[in-house]
Amino acid sequence: MTDPLNLEEGQSSHRPPRFNEYFYSWWKVRMHDYLMAENSELWDIVLDGPFVPTMEEKDGEKTVLIPKPRKKYDEADKKKIEKGFKAKTLLVCGIGPDSTTECQPVRTEQVKEFKIDMVTSRYENFKMKEGETIHDMFTKLSSITNELRSLGEPISMTKQFIKVLRILPKSWESKVDAIIEAKDLKVLTMDALIGNLKTNEMNRNYDLSKKEAKKDKSLMLKYK
Template sequence: MAAPLNLEERQSSNRPPHLNGHFYSLWNVRMHYYFMAKDSELWDIVLDGPFVPTMEEKDGEKTILFPKSTQKYDEADRKKIEKGFKAKTLLVCGIGPYEYNRVSACESAKEVLDCLKTAHEGTEQVKQSKIDMLTSRYENFKMKEGETIHDMFTKLSSIKNEL
């Protein structure tokens, strides 16, 4: 039996999981594990967005934050910026050419993941429609005549996992 479209034998602890347009949820979980194994700060960068070095300036009683110019970056700023690029690189290395076309204009790892999430899971309205449809399938689920228990369980598990 051939492996499903995205589950071919190619997983390695040295390479990020591969997304070729199918099984986004599985890929997302695997990417989370991959990032956490590499460096847990990388996953925080993916979720929270890139680090932007800032400076403070006093304006009377108020303190104003504004972005630093690149000439004023210190070593710590540069290291944090590098981590942002590393996170984006790992995400981009885990997608195929079709997926890359969707995210090529994204500037941060957070933007890449958000773009992929919207493309594969849809907007909140689309997600709610999917949930309603799957809930209906679950509520109306019955074993068909001639169906084995294994087949029935597989279909039920599929509905549950999609929910």
């Protein structure tokens, strides 16, 4: 790749490439490569957002995930948080924090374009993690779509429906097919879709607990 003319930052592997208001696409590729060379997890943080330690808590009969208090952070939590701040620091050094530093200020529209591109990448690469609840998945996805809306890049509700259905684990395939066949995505509300998925999730968990109980009982009988 040929270097753009008038590029202000030097070709050093010890500091991130600096965005000088121009050649955004070129700079984005350089920044991606720089972060990957530093630590591939840094780019994951850029796409997925910073790590937030969580813990399980009983909410009636359900178990939900809540943010973990700082005093309960373990060493693994602290290391992941440190990586998040490292990724943020490298990005700030790459775009220049403000006009009072040695870095030249970037144009508002260029910064906005950068933010839109980064948040869009997070949206496109977002997936529901194994063992994650429908509630937690939708909370994270809503945070991303709300951020895009605030940047003037709203995602249509129909596309959001399709996104939710596509990121569900393979074990949900039959349920997804049933929803697509039975519902008109153009008139279906997000609350109705998420409510439907949560109900199915509760039924699946109940059936699983019954199977586990039956299995334990069978093992006890064999043992006796």
